[in-house]
Amino acid sequence: MRAAVYRRFGGPETVHIEQIAKPSPRRDEILIKVQASTVSAADHRSRGRDVPRGLGALAALSIGIFRPRKRILGMDVAGIVEAVGVDVTGFVPGDEVIAMLGARFGGHAEYVCVPQGGAIAAKPRNLGFEEAVTLVFGGITARGFLNQVTVTAGSRVLVNGASGAVGTAAVQLAKQLGAHVTAVCSGTNSDLVTSLGADRVIDYTLDDFTADRATYDVIVDCVGNAPFERVEASLNPGGALLLVISDLAGILRASRQSRVSGRLVSASVGKYRSEDLAHLVALAEAGRYRPVIDRVYALSDVVEAHRHVDAGHKIGNVVLRIEAGAGSHAALARESATPSPV
Ligand SMILES: NC(=O)c1ccc[n+]([C@@H]2O[C@H](COP(=O)([O-])OP(=O)(O)OC[C@H]3O[C@@H](n4cnc5c(N)ncnc54)[C@H](OP(=O)(O)O)[C@@H]3O)[C@@H](O)[C@H]2O)c1
Incomplete structure (x- = not known):
């Protein structure tokens, strides 16, 4: 099968297409024929070892010390079940699914295996694969953090970094819960985040x-520049600071800050759950959650996709279109700063 592989840390050019062995599902695994994945901030961080201050040693345990532990990036997929292990009961070949691979990575390939206990759900019936995959990385992260707080009608929620993959999801999910949402982003993305709620x-x-x-009752920081010390005066009593990204010091201080201040400070997304994907799917099928696609690239143009993500200003999601047996072509890349209609 074709896969985007990187064998050393570095810039976008470290990624290249290789032919590698197609995986076989174990007893409890689902083999997915991947149709789409995204190039995410996590791919950028792993490929370039670009992690927040103080987290280098910890991150190395997961992403590798001298060379990458996982040679294929891609935390999310949308695709078609190709085969299932003998113990799998919930899925059959032909099912259209979305899945979060998380730190296992592997989505930038024609096939990937997912354990049936992992975060996997039926694809929204009303979305194509490229739209559907945008629900996964940002959506499950935003949902995982928002699950830790109570957001009800009228809650004041601020999303810092509202135009990215996690931010566009957090704005939409907070709005669904009835919150009054303040979005922090650059002016050019103002119309987009307003259209999302x-x-x-x-x-x-x-x-x-x-x-x-x-x-605010809840501040969601998707940028990494809003530590508790900076935002304390902006948080209501009993409020919460959700640190989607933080340096080591912020992570280590979180539980003490929670205890002392009476506000929740959380730097953990928790476990990726299929229930959360299913929630996003239900919202999308009801027309209440919109995929936000910045650009779509063919797998063969994966280096260009990484370059765009590296620039640090992507809007929502950068999608990789993965078609089995497709040749090399650059014409697929398209620019679309507006969310796709559902
Ligand atoms: N904890 C977890 O489990 C977890 C999961 C997923 C992601 N993350 C991390 O969370 C962060 C966000 O992820 P993402 O996928 O949403 O990234 P992303 O798609 O790259 O979005 C980041 C956004 O932040 C905006 N931005 C940059 N500087 C800003 C500033 N000073 N104030 C406000 N907005 C600013 C950028 O928009 P402009 O063009 O407007 O600057 C960009 O769209 C990343 O650091 C990622 O590594 C953590």
Whole structure:
């Protein structure tokens, strides 16, 4: 099978297409013929060993010390079940699914195996594979963090980094729960986040969201520049700071800050769960969750896809189209800064 492989850490050019052995499912595994994946911030971080301050040693245990432990990137997939192990009961060949591979990676390939106990769910019937895969990485992360707090009608939620994969999901999920949502992003993405449900937009290139007197019940930081010390005065009593990304110091201080302040400070997404994917699928099928696609690249153009993600300003998701047996072509890449209609 064809796969995008990287055998050393470095820039986008370390990734190249190789022919490698097609995996076989174990007893409890589902073999998926991948139709789409995304190039995510996690792929960028793993490939370039670009991790927040203090986390280098810890991250090396997972991504590798001298060379990558997982040679195929890609944390998410949308595809078709090709075969199942003898113990698998919930899926049969031909099922259309989405799945979060998480730290196992492996989505940038024509086939991947997923354990049946992993985060896997039926693909939304109303979405194509390229749209459906955008629910996974950002959606399951945003949902995993929001599950830790109570958001009800009128809750004030601020999403910092609202235009990225996690941010666009967090804005939509908080809105679904009835929150008043403030989105922090650059001005060019203001219309996008408003269309996803943001009630107020703060352009971070002009204004500091901690400098006005507004306070929030929940702050979701998808940028890594909103540690508790910076946002404490912007958090209501009993509120929560969800650190989707944080340096080591922020992670280590979180539980003490929670105890002392009476506000939840969480830097953990928790376990990736199929229930959370199923929730996103149900929302998408009801037309209440919109995929946000920045660009779509063919697998053969994976280096270009990485270059775009490395620039740090992608909008929502960068999708890899993976077609078994497809040749090399560059024409697929398309620019579309607006969310795809559902
Ligand atoms: N804890 C976890 O389990 C977990 C899971 C997934 C991701 N993450 C991490 O969470 C972070 C976000 O992931 P992602 O996939 O959403 O990344 P992303 O798609 O690359 O989005 C990041 C967004 O942040 C915006 N941004 C940059 N600087 C900003 C600033 N100063 N203020 C506000 N917005 C700013 C950028 O938009 P502009 O173009 O407007 O600058 C960009 O769209 C990454 O660091 C990722 O590694 C953690």
